[in-house]
Amino acid sequence: MSIRFDGQVAIVTGAGGGLGRQHALALAKRGAKVVVNDFGRAAEGQSLTAAEAVVREIEAAGGMAVAHGASVTDEAGVAAMVADTMQRWGRIDILVNNAGILRDKSFAKMDLADFRLVLDVHLMGAVICTHAVWPVMRAQKYGRVVMTTSSSGLYGNFGQSNYGAAKMALVGLMQTLSLEGAKDGIRVNCLAPTAATRMTEGLLPPAVLDRLTPESVTPGLLYLVSQDAPTRAILCAGAGTFERAHVTMTQGVHIGSGPDAAERVAARFDEISDRDGETVPDSGAAQGTNEVGKAMQAG
Template sequence: MSSNSSIEFSGRVAIVTGAGGGLGRQHALALAARGAKVVVNDLGGAVDGAGASVSAAQAVVDEIKAAGGEAMANGASVTDFEAVQAMVQQAMDTWGRVDILVNNAGILRDKSFAKMDVADFKRVVDVHLMGAMHCTKAVWAIMNAQKYGRIVMTTSSSGLYGNFGQSNYGAAKLALVGFMQTLAIEGAKNDIRVNCLAPTAATRMTEGLMPQEVLDALKPEAVVPAMLVLAARDAPTRTILCAGAGTFESANITLTEGVFIGIGGDAPERLAARLVEVTDRTGETVPQSGAAQGTNEVGKAMAAAKR
């Protein structure tokens, strides 16, 4: 894409979950400002997922309409597949297509793993992972039929790299990367591009954790350009874009070259002795599918057998 070709969404229909405030609201406003018709989905609950009210979503819809855009509010919980299907049907009945899905809805229930109960782990996985799956499943056949789709998963540095007190959130967030990897492969033939966004933004979910000048730099608006690129017609696919405070990076899951050790009785000891070589990142690659690992392993075994 040349730098002067503008990213625009006229004629496109987008669904943004968790769009009643914070990052989701900015996503919805930005898509609408560039021409998309937007379903503003928000359960309207608290940060931990309790409660519900459609007023937050409706306020964003009112904002979009006041600016001359088209939008509708939806209060479905992403954990309720039937409600999500009804939301997608509502978009189809009104606008006839769904081009973009931004899976942004999330909750936090932070505690160290020692203190976390199973219900708090499960609930976070339900909202982030199963919620994104429900929304994606509800649009997948539509996007395949129209041979066009752009899906953005919201991952997190907590999933990619870990964060104290967020074992539940981190597990769910990295699971979305795995979900993306396979969907991008399966969607490629019908121009469905699937990517992940890892935002650093000061929202309701992070307030009280950082000093004010840091919070000011981490405006949610600063993350939006990455979402727009991932949702655009010329979007990449299978890309993890990280964004915060106006800086953009990309994260990758890599595979080192590895070392052939063999399977003799002393293989564990030889592996331990050469672990530094095995984990050496020189010449590491970003595999294009899970098969790359097996290909590398069998290739090294065959080469060793010929010696």
């Protein structure tokens, strides 16, 4: 099975370098027309912005692309990008929410402005871009959306409370949008990459960075936006290795209420935490269904 995107249109945010650039190049190579979005301005002495440089690469390889410099946090700018894309190519099949920044610092030392900024770019940037393309995808009864999450959100990472909070919020956004988009042929997934990019430069030793190439992550992205893509998947990718993460729920224990209920929770916490028979709920309603069911069985 060959994954192709002929006749499709993709928007990739933060595509002026790193993962976004590689995603854009790969989509174009497989036939997609690509909107290369990046807020970065032209470097000193350079005539092209980062996004324009990627467009030149795509065109040189025989592909079709256009650059757009809207910040993902700018609702009007994103709306204009979507309108321009529709006027130029008439449809939007794929949105890759890749744009992001880092403002790492321990929570005790972190300025709240830096917390808000990271949330704005990662979370609200993805919300704004997805909200802008959602009516288009609903109307055409087809869409593929990827949120870029992170192991820092899924599992935590020292010094990244802002980044981790934003990245886990994207998982919650994906979970609900995958349910809401199903009837209109819209599939929504998360990609959790480990790659050496502008954001990770200087954080990892060279021997590790050499393996963590953007090229080793992008195959997972291509599958997640393909015609046969899953939906509600959290795909982890790095160094050519791919894993799948799940938000699970244990079977739980009915404790009941009463004055000593807290003590009974404490006494049976290991049993509550037992992962034997844990499930991946179809929706948030599964928690209440399980709880009420056990309560009814207890009489």
